[in-house]
Amino acid sequence: MINRKITLLGPEGTNIYVIFQYLIFNVISWFTLFNITSELSFNLENILVRQIIFTILGLFVFFFFTYIPISNIVSLSTVLMVSSTILLLGVLFTEESLGARRRYDLGIFDFQPSEFTKVIFVIFIANALSMKSNNIFTIGLVITNLLLIYIQPDLGTTVILILLVLFLFFLTDVKIKNLAAFSLLIFVLFFVLLEFNLVNTFQIERITDFYSNEVKDFSQQQSRLQISLGGFLGENLSNTSNIDIFVPVQTTDFIFSSYSKSFGFLGCVVLLSFWAIFGLRVYSLITKTDSNFEKFLLSGFIILLYLQIFINLATVLGLIPLTGDPFPLLSLGGSSIIAISSIFGIINRIFIENNLVI
Amino acid sequence: MFNKYRLNFVFLLFSIFLLVIFSDLFALQILDNEENAQQIKNQNFEVFYIPAARGEIYDINGNKLAISDLEPYLFLNLRKINDDNKNIYVQLLQFNFKDITTSEIDEFFKTSDVFTKIINLSEYNADIRLRILNYEAFEVFNLPTRTYPYSELFSHAIGYVGKPNKDEQNDYPNSINNETVGKTGLERYYENTISGIASEVIVQNGNIVEIKPSVPGRDIQLVLNTETQNIVKESLQEGITLANKNFETINLIERGAVVVQKIDTGEIVSMVSLPDFDPNQFVLGISEFDFKQLNRTKAFNNFAIQGLYPPGSVFKVVAYWLALNEGIFPETALNAQDYIDCEGSLSFGFDDGSKQVYQDWKSDGHGKVNLSQAMKQSCNVYFWDIALKIWRTFGNTDSEALLQDYSKQLGFSSLSNIDLPFEKEGVVPDRELFEEWTISRPELVRPEGWLGGDLMNLIIGQGAITTTPVQVSNAYRTLLTGKKSAPFVSPESPNGNIENINISDEFVQFLLNDLNLVTNPGGTAYRSFQIMGDQIFDIGGKTGTAQNSGELNNTSWFVGVDSISNPMYIVVTVVEEGGSGSAVAAPISRRIIQHLRESELTPVEFGEITE
Numbered sequence: 001m002i003n004r005k006i007t008l009l010g011p012e013g014t015n016i017y018v019i020f021q022y023l024i025f026n027v028i029s030w031f032t033l034f035n036i037t038s039e040l041s042f043n044l045e046n047i048l049v050r051q052i053i054f055t056i057l058g059l060f061v062f063f064f065f066t067y068i069p070i071s072n073i074v075s076l077s078t079v080l081m082v083s084s085t086i087l088l089l090g091v092l093f094t095e096e097s098l099g100a101r102r103r104y105d106l107g108i109f110d111f112q113p114s115e116f117t118k119v120i121f122v123i124f125i126a127n128a129l130s131m132k133s134n135n136i137f138t139i140g141l142v143i144t145n146l147l148l149i150y151i152q153p154d155l156g157t158t159v160i161l162i163l164l165v166l167f168l169f170f171l172t173d174v175k176i177k178n179l180a181a182f183s184l185l186i187f188v189l190f191f192v193l194l195e196f197n198l199v200n201t202f203q204i205e206r207i208t209d210f211y212s213n214e215v216k217d218f219s220q221q222q223s224r225l226q227i228s229l230g231g232f233l234g235e236n237l238s239n240t241s242n243i244d245i246f247v248p249v250q251t252t253d254f255i256f257s258s259y260s261k262s263f264g265f266l267g268c269v270v271l272l273s274f275w276a277i278f279g280l281r282v283y284s285l286i287t288k289t290d291s292n293f294e295k296f297l298l299s300g301f302i303i304l305l306y307l308q309i310f311i312n313l314a315t316v317l318g319l320i321p322l323t324g325d326p327f328p329l330l331s332l333g334g335s336s337i338i339a340i341s342s343i344f345g346i347i348n349r350i351f352i353e354n355n356l357v358i
Numbered sequence: 359m360f361n362k363y364r365l366n367f368v369f370l371l372f373s374i375f376l377l378v379i380f381s382d383l384f385a386l387q388i389l390d391n392e393e394n395a396q397q398i399k400n401q402n403f404e405v406f407y408i409p410a411a412r413g414e415i416y417d418i419n420g421n422k423l424a425i426s427d428l429e430p431y432l433f434l435n436l437r438k439i440n441d442d443n444k445n446i447y448v449q450l451l452q453f454n455f456k457d458i459t460t461s462e463i464d465e466f467f468k469t470s471d472v473f474t475k476i477i478n479l480s481e482y483n484a485d486i487r488l489r490i491l492n493y494e495a496f497e498v499f500n501l502p503t504r505t506y507p508y509s510e511l512f513s514h515a516i517g518y519v520g521k522p523n524k525d526e527q528n529d530y531p532n533s534i535n536n537e538t539v540g541k542t543g544l545e546r547y548y549e550n551t552i553s554g555i556a557s558e559v560i561v562q563n564g565n566i567v568e569i570k571p572s573v574p575g576r577d578i579q580l581v582l583n584t585e586t587q588n589i590v591k592e593s594l595q596e597g598i599t600l601a602n603k604n605f606e607t608i609n610l611i612e613r614g615a616v617v618v619q620k621i622d623t624g625e626i627v628s629m630v631s632l633p634d635f636d637p638n639q640f641v642l643g644i645s646e647f648d649f650k651q652l653n654r655t656k657a658f659n660n661f662a663i664q665g666l667y668p669p670g671s672v673f674k675v676v677a678y679w680l681a682l683n684e685g686i687f688p689e690t691a692l693n694a695q696d697y698i699d700c701e702g703s704l705s706f707g708f709d710d711g712s713k714q715v716y717q718d719w720k721s722d723g724h725g726k727v728n729l730s731q732a733m734k735q736s737c738n739v740y741f742w743d744i745a746l747k748i749w750r751t752f753g754n755t756d757s758e759a760l761l762q763d764y765s766k767q768l769g770f771s772s773l774s775n776i777d778l779p780f781e782k783e784g785v786v787p788d789r790e791l792f793e794e795w796t797i798s799r800p801e802l803v804r805p806e807g808w809l810g811g812d813l814m815n816l817i818i819g820q821g822a823i824t825t826t827p828v829q830v831s832n833a834y835r836t837l838l839t840g841k842k843s844a845p846f847v848s849p850e851s852p853n854g855n856i857e858n859i860n861i862s863d864e865f866v867q868f869l870l871n872d873l874n875l876v877t878n879p880g881g882t883a884y885r886s887f888q889i890m891g892d893q894i895f896d897i898g899g900k901t902g903t904a905q906n907s908g909e910l911n912n913t914s915w916f917v918g919v920d921s922i923s924n925p926m927y928i929v930v931t932v933v934e935e936g937g938s939g940s941a942v943a944a945p946i947s948r949r950i951i952q953h954l955r956e957s958e959l960t961p962v963e964f965g966e967i968t969e
Contacts (some may be wrong), residue, residue: 064728171365173359224394227386227387245401258385265384272376272379292359292360314379
């Protein structure tokens with residue numbers, strides 16, 4: 001290993017692009033939340049204050065991972081996966097809130113382990129694929145985690161994780177035929193579970209209702225209307241009279257519709273372009289690095305982030321049924337921000353180890 | 359191996375997704391912008407809130423002390439009423455519900471809300487319900503009702519609920535939509551836990567488009583014991599009746615309080631304050647006349663935590679602790695065992711040459727007394743001598759407030775932090791307080807300020823000192839365990855901090871033995887406990903009779919310990935204007951201790967008048 005000089009911004013500096021991109025996403029979230037509350041009082045109940053605190057915590061996490069060599073992350077991948085399993089097991093014994101057991105109540109904020117499972121999943125599978133390890137233990141851990149999240153119940157996260165696994169398999173040299181067979185197996189397994197009544201019918205009904213009924217979900221209908229209100233420039237720039245509209249969970253799942261209303265089509269293009277540019281920067285890094293593990297890891301992170309964005313957008317636009325997935329770095333929520341900060345921190349580290357600091 | 363071409367394919371796939379999303383956003387925000395804005399303006403949403411069920415309250419054995427029942431109520435959707443169909447609905451109501459008067463029906467149509475509440479349907483048979491729901495303006499929602507199955511028994515501990523006022527709406531935002539807030543007692547203290555989030559019915563142009571279910575409040579478990587509470591209330595009532603029979607007082611004796619506290623944990627097993635009220639009266643609204651009447655008798659005060667009384671001789675235990683800890687005894691005694699002569703009065707002089715004579719309650723004196731005998735017979739002279747010693751040694755120095763410091767360490771003059779609202783803290787007077795009062799409340803102090811006589815008053819629990827029954831109970835508990843912590847009614851109490859106080863096992867044993875002397879032959883409470891036979895040798899207590907100003911009868915106190923060999927409970931009884939502690943409060947406590955020791959209950963009998 002090369003000995004690296006440690007500076008304030010991490011070893012041999014920090015990739016300026018990554019840190020700025022990270023901060024821009026966070027600041028966009030602050031503005032959006034400010035537009036929703038339109039008040040700034042300094043207490044922990046205020047969503048803007050909460051989000052700013054989460055960003056500051058997120059920055060610590062970002063730099064924490066900047067200091068950890070990628071080789072250490074490789075060796076820790078199994079430990080991380082086991083701890084994720086334990087946390088997911090523990091969460092089943094917490095008190096039920098809103099029909100699910102997903103979070104630990106830590107007083108002023110909640111800790112949602114499945115957000116961290118997403119990150120750990122990428123690390124663990126990237127390691128397994130680059131080592132070509134396919135023993136029972138590896139597969140067992142993956143399936144246990146999936147099941148634990150599924151019974152919370154959290155169908156949205158389960159689907160994201162299954163898609164993530166499939167995409168990562170697709171990136172290996174595995175024959176398309178095999179992958180297709182594997183996907184079919186999951187599909188069949190799902191219907192077997194359904195047959196044995198092991199699937200929460202409430203969730204299935206939500207899906208079948210969505211595609212059979214002409215009438216769309218109330219909150220999604222409202223969300224579409226709210227997005228439409230933004231126009232080209234958005235409410236903030238175009239000085240149109242404010243029209244109030246009722247949309248549930250504005251600060252978390254449906255934050256994108258508030259964002260669109262405030263910043264318009266232009267704002268949407270800007271935000272999504274930032275994410276596209278970020279994807280392309282990471283893509284160039286994937287082509288540059290020689291390590292197979294890093295290639296899988298970076299691809300996994302990008303696929304994970306994009307999947308979350310697409311699923312959130314599709315929900316907000318009413319293209320798919322409600323899932324309850326947050327928009328990365330835009331939605332209010334500590335666990336999500338901290339988890340994504342660790343992704344940015346690891347990506348930053350890979351940039352540095354490949355001598356890319358600008 | 360990593361396959362780069364497939365990665366290109368994934369990125370291509372994502373680009374297509376992005377294009378689909380952009381095209382949809384473009385269609386929504388640019389093409390349909392104005393049309394949708396117009397649609398929103400026409401939406402006309404209204405939200406109607408249905409209160410959430412409050413959490414239920416259980417005693418230690420799982421008996422329900424407060425219940426939330428959901429009952430179906432008929433509502434009328436006023437947005438569906440117009441001039442054409444109004445008559446039909448009026449006739450439907452008149453036909454099906456004979457109890458509703460015509461003027462009430464007129465009122466239904468006057469509100470500006472979406473829905474107006476008509477009647478509780480649970481009393482009507484299902485046929486009416488089926489028949490009436492064919493008409494589209496009728497809607498049935500379940501509303502929670504609070505009931506207290508034990509009526510008056512827990513009125514002060516549990517409190518009652520009512521409509522929130524402005525301040526309460528600010529402090530407890532959930533109460534706005536629930537239209538209910540805990541007014542006193544546990545209902546108030548645990549309002550945030552016990553109240554739920556109201557259900558939202560979203561109505562668009564008169565049609566319900568979404569119903570967000572309510573989130574019910576959380577249940578609360580208590581450490582109160584219903585069986586004990588019953589016995590305690592009975593005993594206190596019997597005692598008050600007896601006091602009224604035996605004393606000629608200017609006021610009717612009607613107020614009193616009892617606290618039963620577990621010694622090891624500090625939990626409150628029973629808490630009774632009289633007079634009490636039925637919290638069920640508030641659920642459907644109480645008449646102004648009834649409310650004023652209850653208010654006049656001070657029925658809403660929980661005297662166990664809000665009654666401020668001079669403690670009288672039960673306070674002597676503080677000086678008792680101080681004497682043993684500091685080695686301060688009367689001038690002629692060297693230690694706790696040395697006797698002094700009590701002649702029934704004490705005359706003494708101060709440095710300024712003034713001379714005064716204090717009379718003990720027993721005018722012919724207690725004879726030879728040491729510390730234990732002084733506790734047993736509640737001899738004032740012995741404790742005055744201690745006060746004089748403190749005054750002569752430390753008076754006008756920084757250490758002057760020795761007795762006050764000892765009392766404050768036991769929790770006097772500060773809140774006990776029990777998990778009940780509106781607790782009072784009382785005062786332990788000292789020089790500073792008197793100086794403050796000469797400015798703020800000059801009617802309470804003499805112009806000379808703080809004098810030795812005030813200290814002598816304080817040591818026997820008289821004068822300006824005030825305490826609540828729960829403070830006294832917690833102070834005795836601290837002395838018997840060396841642990842100071844907040845008493846609690848529910849294990850969920852947020853005040854779990856325990857402070858260790860330096861108290862030796864030797865002292866605890868010594869104190870228990872001397873408390874035992876009080877119920878033994880020759881002790882002030884012997885007559886009241888006599889009926890328990892040999893058991894009195896395992897019971898302890900301290901009587902207190904605090905003088906009140908003017909014509910008022912004395913305040914009757916008794917602090918009891920259920921067992922000397924295995925002390926488990928402290929029982930503190932106060933009867934306002936109840937006269938001698940040994941005559942009224944002691945026999946009440948005796949019956950409660952009989953229950954706690956699981957021995958045969960005998961009626962409360964009027965005891966011996968001492969002090």
